[in-house]
Amino acid sequence: MTTFSEPSALGPRPSAVWNALASVPDPEIPVVSITDMGMVRGVSVDGEKVTVTFTPTFSGCPALHVIRASIEQAVRALGVADVEVRSTLTPPWTTDWINDAARERLREYGIAPPAPAEHGLIQLEAEPTPCPRCHSFDVRMTASFGPTLCKRMYVCDSCKEPFEGFKSV
Incomplete structure (x- = not known):
């Protein structure tokens, strides 16, 4: 402690x-x-x-x-x-506020960190998301919503591992 x-x-x-x-x-x-x-x-x-x-x-x-x-x-x-x-909800939180060390810890934990948000808007199109384990872009989204609304579910076709990816907001 x-x-x-x-x-x-x-x-x-x-x-x-x-x-x-x-x-x-x-x-x-x-x-x-x-x-x-x-x-x-x-x-x-x-x-x-x-x-x-x-x-x-x-x-x-x-x-x-x-x-x-x-x-x-x-x-x-x-x-x-x-x-x-x-x-407070103003200004609204954005994934751009996640610091670099946290992005790396997310990756190590098995969650793909978000890409930079564009203009503070929720992205309707999924951005290219690399596998947090093998870093391959040969991934496919399996669900638009993961265990929380801020994440999507993916499977890496290179290493065959499922993973979560943060949505950019």
């Missing part, structure tokens, strides 16, 4: 809050954090009150309550009693 520094009488430093949030896993993909995914939009420390603003990856995300509770728990672990967690 990660230990964080104790807050001062005026509350924790924003960097300590960001560090705590970096340990909060995405509830659906535990190899990346909510900060890796670009969901945390802001941290504000006002005296002993900490406010965290986040944007969910999907407005109807069924894990919103889990994300909110995990953020609150991570900040409270710093010794902060007054925590406010706000969610």
Whole structure:
């Protein structure tokens, strides 16, 4: 378990809050954090009150309550009693906010990371998606929707492995 520094009488430093949030896993993909995914939009420390603003990856995300509770728990672990967690849909989350290290961890986990989004719009046509295992583009989509609405299902015809691929949004 990660230990964080104790807050001062005026509350924790924003960097300590960001560090705590970096340990909060995405509830659906535990190899990346909510900060890796670009969901945390802001941290504000006002005296002993900490406010965290986040944007969910999907407005109807069924894990919103889990994300909110995990953020609150991570900040409270710093010794902060007054925590406010706000969610915002503006601007809408985009896969372009996923950092490079997280993209590599997704690939290693077996999920093809998304291609760059174009103009912040959901792409109706599936972009070329390489297999995260063998890197071949000889893949075929088997389902437009995977275990979550943000992913598609594929099979690689080179290595014969099925995999999930993020949609670009």
